[in-house]
Amino acid sequence: MAEEFEPKIVAFLCKWCSSAGSDLAGVSRMEYPPNVVPITVMCSGSVSPLYILSAFNKGADGVLVSGCHPGDCHYIKGNYYARRRIALVKRLLDYFGLEPQRFQMSWVSAAEGVKYTQIIKDFVQELKPLGPQKKLRRAQ
Amino acid sequence: MVNLEDLKKEAKAVLKDEKVKYVIGYEKSSNGLMPAPAFIKKPEDVEKLIWDPTCIHNLTRFLTDEKQKKAREKQPDERPVGIIVKGCDSRALVVLLQEKFINREDVYIIGVSCESAGVVDEKKLSKKLKDKKIENIEFDEKDNIIVTTKDGKTKIPASEILAERCLECRANFPVIYDVLLGEKTKRQPENPFQSVEKIESLSEQERWDFWKEQLSKCIRCYACRSVCPMCYCDECVVDTINFAVTADTTAEEKAQKIKWLEKSPVLSENFVYHFIRAIHLAGRCIDCGECERVCPLDIPIRFLNKKLEKDAKELFDYDSGFDPDQPSLISSFRDEDPEDFIR
Numbered sequence: 001m002a003e004e005f006e007p008k009i010v011a012f013l014c015k016w017c018s019s020a021g022s023d024l025a026g027v028s029r030m031e032y033p034p035n036v037v038p039i040t041v042m043c044s045g046s047v048s049p050l051y052i053l054s055a056f057n058k059g060a061d062g063v064l065v066s067g068c069h070p071g072d073c074h075y076i077k078g079n080y081y082a083r084r085r086i087a088l089v090k091r092l093l094d095y096f097g098l099e100p101q102r103f104q105m106s107w108v109s110a111a112e113g114v115k116y117t118q119i120i121k122d123f124v125q126e127l128k129p130l131g132p133q134k135k136l137r138r139a140q
Numbered sequence: 141m142v143n144l145e146d147l148k149k150e151a152k153a154v155l156k157d158e159k160v161k162y163v164i165g166y167e168k169s170s171n172g173l174m175p176a177p178a179f180i181k182k183p184e185d186v187e188k189l190i191w192d193p194t195c196i197h198n199l200t201r202f203l204t205d206e207k208q209k210k211a212r213e214k215q216p217d218e219r220p221v222g223i224i225v226k227g228c229d230s231r232a233l234v235v236l237l238q239e240k241f242i243n244r245e246d247v248y249i250i251g252v253s254c255e256s257a258g259v260v261d262e263k264k265l266s267k268k269l270k271d272k273k274i275e276n277i278e279f280d281e282k283d284n285i286i287v288t289t290k291d292g293k294t295k296i297p298a299s300e301i302l303a304e305r306c307l308e309c310r311a312n313f314p315v316i317y318d319v320l321l322g323e324k325t326k327r328q329p330e331n332p333f334q335s336v337e338k339i340e341s342l343s344e345q346e347r348w349d350f351w352k353e354q355l356s357k358c359i360r361c362y363a364c365r366s367v368c369p370m371c372y373c374d375e376c377v378v379d380t381i382n383f384a385v386t387a388d389t390t391a392e393e394k395a396q397k398i399k400w401l402e403k404s405p406v407l408s409e410n411f412v413y414h415f416i417r418a419i420h421l422a423g424r425c426i427d428c429g430e431c432e433r434v435c436p437l438d439i440p441i442r443f444l445n446k447k448l449e450k451d452a453k454e455l456f457d458y459d460s461g462f463d464p465d466q467p468s469l470i471s472s473f474r475d476e477d478p479e480d481f482i483r
Binding site: 049053054057070077083084087089091092094095096097099104107119122135136137138 | 340351402415416470
C-alpha cells in the first residue's frame with residue numbers, strides 16, 4: 001500500500017496567546033499530529049498576506065493563522081485588524097479557486113492547549129483527502 | 141455632456157490668474173482614436189483641450205510624479221496643480237487625500253460630470269469602427285454615441301461601447317471639486333458587481349482554470365502597477381530593483397532584502413504578484429479600470445479589484461473614495477466584523 005499523504009501545515013501563532021497555547025499542549029504531553037511547522041509572530045495582526053502567499057508558494061499544503069481571542073490581544077486591537085485582513089485574504093483565495101479548507105484562522109488562548117490540538121487534528125483530517133497543494137506551488 | 145467651451149473657459153481663467161502651475165487635461169493624440177494627457181501651462185494653449193467620451197485616462201496618476209518632482213526642487217512652486225477629473229478620478233483623489241499623500245490645497249480640481257453616460261472602451265470602439273480615425277464623437281440625448289469618421293456619421297448605442305466599469309459605475313459625477321461642470325445626475329446601475337458574480341458562480345475548479353489561464357499570460361511588465369494612481373510606494377515588494385540603494389548600502393543590507401517572489405513570469409510567481417497587487421488595493425481601488433486598459437495581454441485585472449470592493453461592501457459596509465475623513469479599510473475595524481470563518 002502506498003504511504004498515506006501527510007500534509008505540511010505552516011502555522012503563524014501569535015507570541016502571547018496561540019504560541020503559549022501550543023506550548024501548553026506540548027508541556028502537558030498532549031498528542032497531536034506532527035504535520036505543523038509553527039512560526040511565532042508577535043501578533044496575528046502582523047501577519048502580512050505576503051507571509052501566507054509565500055508559504056503556499058514554497059509548498060505548504062495548509063496555512064493556519066492563530067491569535068488571541070477578541071478583547072485579549074496583548075496589543076489591544078491587533079487581532080481585530082487581523083480578523084478583517086484575513087477575511088479578505090480568505091475570500092480572495094477562494095475566488096482564485098484554492099480549496100477553502102487550505103487556509104484557516106483560529107483564536108487560541110494561552111490556556112487552550114486542548115483546543116489547539118483539536119484544531120490541528122481537524123485541519124490535518126481535512127487536508128488529507130485534498131492531497132498535495134500544487135496550484136500555488138513554485139515549480140521546482 | 142459637458143460643454144467643452146465651458147471647460148476651456150474654466151481652465152483659461154485659473155491659468156490667467158496664475159492660480160495654478162499647470163492644468164492636466166486631455167488633448168488629441170496622433171493616432172486619432174484615444175486622447176493623450178495634456179499639460180497646459182499657458183492660457184493660450186487651452187485651445188488644445190478636448191472633452192469627449194474617449195477621455196478615459198485617470199489623470200490623478202500624474203500627481204505622484206508631481207509630488208516627486210516637487211520634493212527634488214530647491215524652491216518649489218507652491219501653487220496647486222489644476223486637474224480635470226471625472227467621477228471615478230475624483231474618488232481616486234479622495235483616497236489620496238484620505239491617505240494624506242496629497243494635500244487638498246495642492247490641487248485645484250475641475251470636476252466634469254459624466255452625467256448619465258461615461259467613457260468608451262478603446263477596444264470595443266476600434267472594433268466597431270474597424271480602425272477608422274475619429275473626427276468627432278459625442279453623446280446624443282437618447283443614450284447613443286454619434287461617431288463621425290471620414291465615411292460619415294455612425295450611431296452606436298452607448299451600452300455597446302461604454303467601458304465595462306462605466307456600466308457598473310456607482311458615482312458618475314465628481315464627489316470632490318473646486319468647480320463642477322455638468323449636472324450631478326446619479327445613475328444607479330442594476331447590479332454594480334455583475335462581472336464578479338459571474339466568476340463567483342463558477343465552481344472551484346472552473347475558477348482556478350479561469351485564473352490559471354489568465355495569469356499564465358502575464359509577462360510581468362508591471363504596467364498595471366505603473367498606471368495605478370494608488371501604487372505610489374517608492375519601494376515595491378514585488379521587485380527588488382527599486383529598493384532604495386545608496387552609496388552607503390552595504391552588501392549585507394542588500395542581501396537582507398527579502399525576495400518574496402521570483403522575477404520569472406511563471407504561474408506561481410504571477411499569482412503572488414496579482415494577489416498582492418489586489419490586496420494592497422483593498423479598500424483603496426476606486427475602479428477607474430486603468431490597470432485593465434493598459435494590460436497588453438488583456439488580463440481581466442478589474443475582476444480582482446472589483447471582488448475586493450464587493451467584499452469590503454458586504455463584510456464591512458465600506459465604500460472607498462467618498463469620504464476623505466474616514467479611516468482606511470484595513471486600519472479600522474468594527475466589533476461586529478464577521479468571524480464565522482474563525483475556529
